[in-house]
Amino acid sequence: MNWTLLVFGSVYLLVLVEDAFVQGKRDARTLTFSRTAGGHSRRRRDTWTGQARFTACKTPLSPKDQEILLSHTHETGFHGDDGSSFTLTWVGDGTGVILVLSTLSALSDSFYEGGSTRLYRSDDFGKSFHDISHAINNTFIKKEFGISAGPGNPQQVILTANLPFTETLGGVILTSMDAGVTFRSVQLPFQPAQAIQFHYQDPKYLVVISIDDGLWFSQDFGNSWSEVHEGVHTFTWGSGITLFISSSPKGTVEAARRGELILRRTQDFGQSFATIAKNIFSFGYIGGFLFTSVMEKLGSPRVIYVSSDQGDHFRKAQLPSATTEQFYSVLDGDEDMIFMHVDNPGEDTYFGTIYTSDDRGILYSKSLERHLFGGEGKSDFTNVTSLRGVYLTNKLEEDGRIRSVISFDRGGRWRSLNKPENVDCPENSKKCNLHIHGEHSHFSGITPMLPLSEPTATGLVIAHGSVGDSISAARPDVYVSGDGGYTWWGTLRGPHHYSILDSGGLLVAVEAHRDRQISSIKFSTDEGQCWKTYNFTSHPIFLAGLASEPGTKTMNISIFGYRPDDDDQPMWVAVTIDFEHLLTRECGEQDYVKWLAHSDYDSDPETDGCLLGYKETFRRLKKLSACRNGRGYVVIRQQRPCLCTIKDFMCDYGFYRHENSSECLPQPDFLNQTQDICLDGEQEDLQTSGYRKIPGDKCEGGFSPPIRNDAFKNNCGKDSSPTSTNLQTGKSPGMLVLIVVCTCVGVIGLIITAALIITSRRINCRQRSPSYRFSALQLQEDDLCVSYESSPNAKRNGFQDQEDSDDDLIE
Incomplete structure (x- = not known):
């Protein structure tokens, strides 16, 4: 058995699992875990007889520094606590407050069979914890979605009680407005079917779906509901x-299965609703765009509007049609x-094509072919948030190999990753590039963490990877880039848990082992060029994971795990190390x-x-400066516009840029076909030179592609929309899925049960709904992230599956 800790948002969960692999599913507000013993049999991964070799810098820790760190290392043992799950939640940014919910339960999916809860609180970034179970009268709190914290800086907390189910009694919540110092019990007139959700800006506004599918609002932080x-x-x-x-x-x-849902909108907290679309299968909202999925004719492929x-007008997205055997996925x-x-x-091709839209979200152009997207709904698509315009992903080559590619201009061009200078290629390797392990490897247990970047740590990227022809099935190593992915450095051997502290001025890492205990942590003050090792305990622990305050401002890191006690029972342990007393000098201009x-x-x-039309010059820390940025550190940048070049243009609708070429060519499937679409009441025959400026590009003057003026327009009626179209509905003959998959910036969470609870930063996306194959949502923007909890339906291979289902939009 293994204890597993994962980090997502401000909420952390710890779970005991019996197998070597933990696999998770993120279903709008859900991350569920189940056991698996296999990888991806349909995909080829090379196993090298010899791994790539690299030289890494290690410097010894002086006795004085060892003594300083020892004096600022704090260990908490949760003695006598045999909870089956832990949920750790950060409350407010910069407050240092952590709530730990330990739950021991004997619950089935439908019946209350008893249990117990302990609630612990720390107000010093995890250096000490105090049992405050008396503050909630020892109320048994739900394990699946029992704790929620307000977005951003507010100190609001909601605990959802787990009570015997009756049809006449409602639920109970406990609310706190002082970061868990005191709680108030509130009787609900309903039974919540999910975690109560905060408004992304004002935490006094709450919304939730009840077990009988009612939508309930509170405008006074849960004191009253309607x-x-x-x-x-x-x-x-x-x-x-x-x-x-x-x-x-x-x-x-x-x-939902038949496409008979109605899409409605309220802008006055439910006092009135306006119908904005009918006969939809699903819908979603991301980046200001509202998506709906409909079947215009019985048995026809479903389309996206x-x-x-905000739903006043809908237009049909111009994408290749997708049959019921295919799916769409909004990646970012x-x-x-x-x-x-x-x-x-x-069926089960495991790859597809990435398209990028115009600034209206309507016209889409081909960006990358043979993009890897597994049958588990896992995509390796990653937004490198530490540098604008950078995206990483993997593609499935025709020979079955998986290779990594990177784009520095928002998908305009993709290229292979350069081999790190300090890494030798494996023997018999025809090509030698760095390949990054993403969601597929994390899902199958090959890597303990996904690639990591933060907006406050300019240019910094940490990831697991391998060097050679393609991604290797051998244990990956850790690589670091300090320039947003242009160059890489082999830095740590083998899988690790890692974290970015002090706005990138400090990196920490702990070796990831399933079968043995650890007692040391590694840290670097030069972006991973050199590492020092600190032995933080004389009593090793089985590692569950690392946890730090959301964002990168802190210099405290908490190591969570367990060690067997005298009765051979696991005892939870939290070890918090404060590096602020080691790096005491504040950074100066020099x-x-x-x-x-x-x-x-x-x-x-x-x-x-010049990229996307302008230059950016940053003020960033020198690698050899061993000082601390501090909590007051802000990213300083200067911007200057550039002249336009062909690099500022992407291929227009119906065109694509072949790999390693700057020329936009007509897509083969568009040859000899009219490209008529209806926009703003007019049908446009798109006569184009094949180029359009990349959305968000700020270049001025310079290159301009030739414009063809022979396009004609005909009236085609009002805007086409799901509301105005007479749609026929019927039982779906197959499955079509649309998924949103992306990474959350600045969000950390620690998971240790069969489900993950996450605090919404800004946009609350999908609530409780039947979960389907490939169903997932992660939202990537500068300061918002969403992930939610779902109801426990029948699980199959880690996914909540429903036969003949449709979940084809970013729910």
């Missing part, structure tokens, strides 16, 4: 106080552009240097560093 709608399937916050819901009076599950004005998005994956035709992002230092000075 039911505002019945038969609700899902809900999603839009901008401001706009809330979108899908509903059906006929029963939400069957209505997009609105950029912001107010300028959407990344969309379209699955390749055929410790920083000006750094031009995206520069190769060999190009024309006028164009060097």
